[in-house]
Amino acid sequence: MKYITLTFLCICSVLIFILFTNEQIATQRYDNGLITYQFSNPNNCVIKISGLVDEDLGYKFSDVLSLFEKKNCKKISLYLNSNGGKLLYSIEIGKTVREKNIETFITDSCDSACGYIFVGGVKRNIQKYRTMGFHQASVDDGRCISMKTAIDSIDRKIIELGYNHIKMMLNDKSSKKWISYEEMTSCKNMLQVGSSELLKDGIVDTVFD
Template sequence: MSGQIDEDLSGKFNELLSIFEKKNCRKISLYLNSYGGQLFYGVEIGITVRKKNIETFITDICDSACGYVFVGGIKRNIQKYRKMGFHQISIDDGRCVTKKTAVDSDDIEIIKLGNSYVRMMLGDKSSKKWIGYEDMTNCNNMLHVGSSELLKDGIVNNVFD
């Protein structure tokens, strides 16, 4: 999966999955290459990834909303020396949104969506690490975390050469 995480990519992903299902594919692996996109579609695709028992791989770039797709994987793999990018949630108007800066109920719901999804996919300990990484920067910068740290934190299940 390459490109912007958005409605268009979500639709293409679902179309491809239906083709795989018609061909009775038993195992699907998803290789990610994305600078991110919209949180909602990252979560939506990630939930589908989990429901369909898909294994995820980072062999290139996986920043921002791409990480939400990645953690949907039943097994999450990252190539040695690769990194995943984290930042605070941003809204379409360019605002960074945190618990402290939320201005309305929509902002709060977006934060809850991201946090509850990560807790559901990773459990309490690893999701706290994830949320901590997001909180370390603002939405205009990217914090890149390496494969060994992600493995130690439980965000990744496997590091491969």
């Protein structure tokens, strides 16, 4: 009996070792949130962002991608849970997402600048009944800015930067719809658009249960 028990414990220990060796999960804090990454095999590399988009997130995101490159990841999935943040860093991350052929997912919140990351996805997925939040851009002094209200060249450059990113990531019809959603409300409010509408607009590719 003791021999059988010892053998059983050894087998369990080996299985646990294999499990933790093959599947690596880690969470790192960045200035305004958390980034979690999971690796089980090259066809299942997952990143989840939870928090506001800032400069530090950009650095941490690049670090995780470098790690995944060493792991020879062939498929990367990015899950987003963010109420927004800085437009510039969202655009930079969104461009990287597209360059690396990353698939994006919304299973929680994705508002404001978060969408500029999401739209970079080579395939964009949203869970049924989830929404995306849209509003006009704002500047550091709290002013809402749009093409109609921009009062100087700097404001216009900020708006053009965002619009050009959307136009690069989406087709003409879908990008126009995105821009119209942003112009529907000020930066003080949030227009929530549902999954079925986003699918019809071509902003998302798939709605899943």
